[in-house]
Amino acid sequence: MVENRPWLSFLTHLVLIAGVVVVVFPVYLAFIASTHGSGDFMRGLVPLLPGPHMLENYGRMLTQGISTAGAPPVSIMLMNSTIIAIIIAVGKIAISLLSAYAIVFFKFPFRLLAFWIIFITLMLPVEVRIIPTFAVVANLGLLNSYVGLTLPLIASATATFLFRQFFLTVPDELMEAARVDGAGPMKFFRDILLPLSRTNIAALFVILFIYGWVQYLWPLLVTTDSKYYTVVMGIKRLAATADSEPLWNLVMASVILAMLPPVLVVIFMQRLFVKGLVDTEK
Amino acid sequence: MQTKRTIFPNKFLPYALLAPQLAVTLVFFIWPAAQAVKSSFEREDPFGFRTTFIWFENYTRLFSEPGYLNSLTKTGIFAVSVTLLSMSLSLLLAVAVNRVIKSNRAYTTLLVWPYAVAPVVVGILWWFMFNPTIGIAPYLLRGLGISWNHRVDGNQAMILVVIAASWKQISYNFLFFVAGLQSVPQSLNEAAAIDGAGPFKRFWTIVFPLLSPTTFFLLIVNINYAMFDTFGLIDATTNGGPNQATNILVYKVYADGFLGLNIGSSAAQSVVLMLIVIALTAIQFRFIERRVQY
Numbered sequence: 008m009v010e011n012r013p014w015l016s017f018l019t020h021l022v023l024i025a026g027v028v029v030v031v032f033p034v035y036l037a038f039i040a041s042t043h044g045s046g047d048f049m050r051g052l053v054p055l056l057p058g059p060h061m062l063e064n065y066g067r068m069l070t071q072g073i074s075t076a077g078a079p080p081v082s083i084m085l086m087n088s089t090i091i092a093i094i095i096a097v098g099k100i101a102i103s104l105l106s107a108y109a110i111v112f113f114k115f116p117f118r119l120l121a122f123w124i125i126f127i128t129l130m131l132p133v134e135v136r137i138i139p140t141f142a143v144v145a146n147l148g149l150l151n152s153y154v155g156l157t158l159p160l161i162a163s164a165t166a167t168f169l170f171r172q173f174f175l176t177v178p179d180e181l182m183e184a185a186r187v188d189g190a191g192p193m194k195f196f197r198d199i200l201l202p203l204s205r206t207n208i209a210a211l212f213v214i215l216f217i218y219g220w221v222q223y224l225w226p227l228l229v230t231t232d233s234k235y236y237t238v239v240m241g242i243k244r245l246a247a248t249a250d251s252e253p254l255w256n257l258v259m260a261s262v263i264l265a266m267l268p269p270v271l272v273v274i275f276m277q278r279l280f281v282k283g284l285v286d287t288e289k
Numbered sequence: 290m291q292t293k294r295t296i297f298p299n300k301f302l303p304y305a306l307l308a309p310q311l312a313v314t315l316v317f318f319i320w321p322a323a324q325a326v327k328s329s330f331e332r333e334d335p336f337g338f339r340t341t342f343i344w345f346e347n348y349t350r351l352f353s354e355p356g357y358l359n360s361l362t363k364t365g366i367f368a369v370s371v372t373l374l375s376m377s378l379s380l381l382l383a384v385a386v387n388r389v390i391k392s393n394r395a396y397t398t399l400l401v402w403p404y405a406v407a408p409v410v411v412g413i414l415w416w417f418m419f420n421p422t423i424g425i426a427p428y429l430l431r432g433l434g435i436s437w438n439h440r441v442d443g444n445q446a447m448i449l450v451v452i453a454a455s456w457k458q459i460s461y462n463f464l465f466f467v468a469g470l471q472s473v474p475q476s477l478n479e480a481a482a483i484d485g486a487g488p489f490k491r492f493w494t495i496v497f498p499l500l501s502p503t504t505f506f507l508l509i510v511n512i513n514y515a516m517f518d519t520f521g522l523i524d525a526t527t528n529g530g531p532n533q534a535t536n537i538l539v540y541k542v543y544a545d546g547f548l549g550l551n552i553g554s555s556a557a558q559s560v561v562l563m564l565i566v567i568a569l570t571a572i573q574f575r576f577i578e579r580r581v582q583y
Contacts, residue, residue: 010482015388022385023392026378027399030459033414036425040417053417053425102309109306114296121307124314130570131318134517134539135562138546138555139321139328159317162310179294192297221407223521224543239407243525246413255417262413269405274398284404284461285468 034266041065041260048255064260073257078245081261084238089268091156091226091237092219096212098161104204107170108196112182129164133225141228151232160225165287166211173207174200210283213276220269238265322563329556347557356533357541357558364537367451368515375455376462376507383466384492397467404460408518412525415453439527443534446527450535453526454519461514462507469503470496502576509573516565538562 036053043058072080109115110122133140140159149155177200185195226240233241242265245258273280329347331340351357386396403411419426419439427437439446473496481491520539523529529536529544536544542562546555 012488015488019385019388020392022381023389023396026382026385026459027396030400030403030456033418033456036418037414048423053423055425102313105306106310109303111291112293112297113299113303113306114292115300115303118303121311124311124319128314128318130566131322131563132517132566134520135542135559135566136318136321136325137543137559138552139324139559140317142324143317143321158313162313162318167310175291175293182293183295186295186297192299192302195297217405221405221410221521223407223409223524228547239409239521242413243409243521246416246525255423258413259417262410265410266406269407270402273402273405277398277401280401280404281464284464 034263037259037262040255041257041263043256045254045256053255060256064256065264068257068260068264073245073254078241078261079233079236081238081241081264083234084236084241085264085268087235088220088237088239088265090153091222092216094153094157095160095219095222096215098157099163099166099215100208100211102161103163103166104170104201104208107167107174108200110167111171111174112192125162125164125167127164128162133160137224137228144229150229151235153235155229156226156235156237157219160219160222163215166215169207169211169286170204173204177203206279206282207286210279210286212283213272213279214283214287216272217269325556325559325563327556328552329560332553347553351554351557351561354554356536359533360536360538360541363447363533363535364516366447367454367519367535367537368512370447370451371454371458371515371519372508372511374451375458376504376511378455379459379462380466380504382459383463383470384496386463386467387470400463401460403457404464406457407521408454408457409521409525411453411457412450412522415449415456416526419449440531443531446531446535450519450523450526454515454522457522458511458514462511465503465507466500469500473499505576506573509569509576513566513569517562538565 036055039055039057040048040053041064042061043054043064044060047054047058068081070080070082072078072083106121106125110118144150144155144159147155149158181199182195185199190198221239222237223239223243226235226237227243230236230240236244238261242258242261245254245261328340330342330344332343332346333340382400386393386400389396406414418424419437421427421438421440424437430437437445439449477495477499478491481495486494516537517539519537520543523535523537523540527535529540538558539562542555542558545551545558549555
């Protein structure tokens with residue numbers, strides 16, 4: 008702070024508090040709605056204070072779901088989302104570590120070509136090649152399976168670049184010393200490079216876990232069996248029926264449940280999250 | 290391209306290491322993209338027995354179709370509004386957080402978590418707030434004499450999706466602006482203060498120009514976000530309606546291809562989208578290379 012200006016400080020806090028209110032309010036409203044009975048929405052306005060039905064609503068969604076809306080219990084969907092987010096994060100990190108290692112520590116024909124093929128994935132998000140990708144997955148018989156849900160999303164240019172960037176900063180002497188001591192390439196990778204990359208891996212895991220959790224279009228296309236629904240896409244199905252039947256309390260209970268895991272990850276691993284976010288964009 | 294001074298001599302190992310990444314990329318990225326390009330030049334007969342090569346007919350038809358031109362316009366309006374709204378709010382908040390000392394971390398935590406909320410969930414949250422029958426926003430707006438119904442009024446639907454999409458992106462922009470602000474040398478600010486420049490003048494003449502690399506980077510990222518990551522949000526709030534008012538390109542390519550089963554047109558739309566991403570990525574990378582030198 009350069010100089011003391013009480014008015015400006017007051018204004019600063021006012022801006023920040025207003026910002027926090029804007030950011031929190033939609034979620035607060037959803038939480039409030041999730042604590043009421045379904046009858047409370049008939050009167051024409053959403054209540055603004057918590058109601059008494061919280062445990063009942065959450066319990067019902069977790070254990071039963073709403074069968075008329077084709078929505079399985081939220082606990083199953085939460086489990087699916089967790090499995091998928093973890094497979095995607097771990098898979099992306101594993102294959103990116105390996106390919107970055109190959110690109111940085113070896114010289115071989117077509118190295119540049121390999122690099123560019125990986126780079127191109129940046130320019131081909133699922134949204135722009137929906138139908139042919141769906142056709143490939145369908146032809147391979149991977150619809151309604153964890154493999155079909157995760158494998159097509161597992162290639163990662165950003166993760167590969169991040170590890171490449173990091174590997175380039177590892178001193179050459181480290182590798183020379185390892186070779187003098189008789190370590191082969193895989194031993195060097197496992198015993199020296201991996202431990203050095205620990206923080207990067209952790210930061211990237213946080214970002215990629217969130218990435219996997221919030222996937223919507225892809226699960227929507229490849230799952231028709233409710234056993235494989237993820238919570239993010241399941242909610243959409245719920246919400247679509249909530250317009251005709253007043254099930255707002257139940258829909259909002261599942262919305263809160265769907266938001267909670269990744270949001271908690273961000274709040275409790277804020278350091279790693281910020282590092283991961285800033286690093287992957289470099 | 291850079292490698293190490295010393296490298297491992299193995300001949301086959303690097304290929305084995307690259308194999309998983311390349312296999313996934315070729316099967317699920319390159320091959321489908323090539324298919325999209327191929328079928329954008331073809332017409333399939335209604336029963337799928339025969340395909341004929343028709344050069345650019347899908348494209349010429351696409352660009353003479355009022356629905357597609359409308360979608361292009363809507364995408365432009367949407368992307369620009371989201372970018373401006375979200376970036377200006379985030380900059381304001383980032384500057385504010387940069388001024389406070391003690392409560393800095395608490396405010397940051399309270400502002401960044403929407404990053405982890407899925408776009409479709411964001412859509413549902415705002416859809417609930419603006420629900421014409423029970424939502425709180427229409428109730429308040431009625432008090433101001435505005436009747437809100439985004440199911441009928443296209444402009445209101447656009448306002449709704451812009452607000453929702455901007456809300457989600459605030460956290461991301463905020464973090465990058467805070468990082469940018471922290472790299473502005475404090476000595477410049479102090480020197481200007483001694484010369485008698487007030488806080489607002491200092492911001493516009495010193496801090497904001499020095500922030501321009503961050504601002505430009507975020508500009509590209511936000512346009513990219515608004516164009517490609519908002520599918521779920523549109524799907525949860527307006528379904529592209531009413532009357533195509535919020536039918537942005539990513540939503541249209543899905544609706545035409547999956548729901549309308551118009552393969553040729555959808556493939557041509559995919560290719561147009563790919564060109565847009567390629568252009569955005571190229572701009573972003575050129576700029577980043579410049580920043581490294583700077």
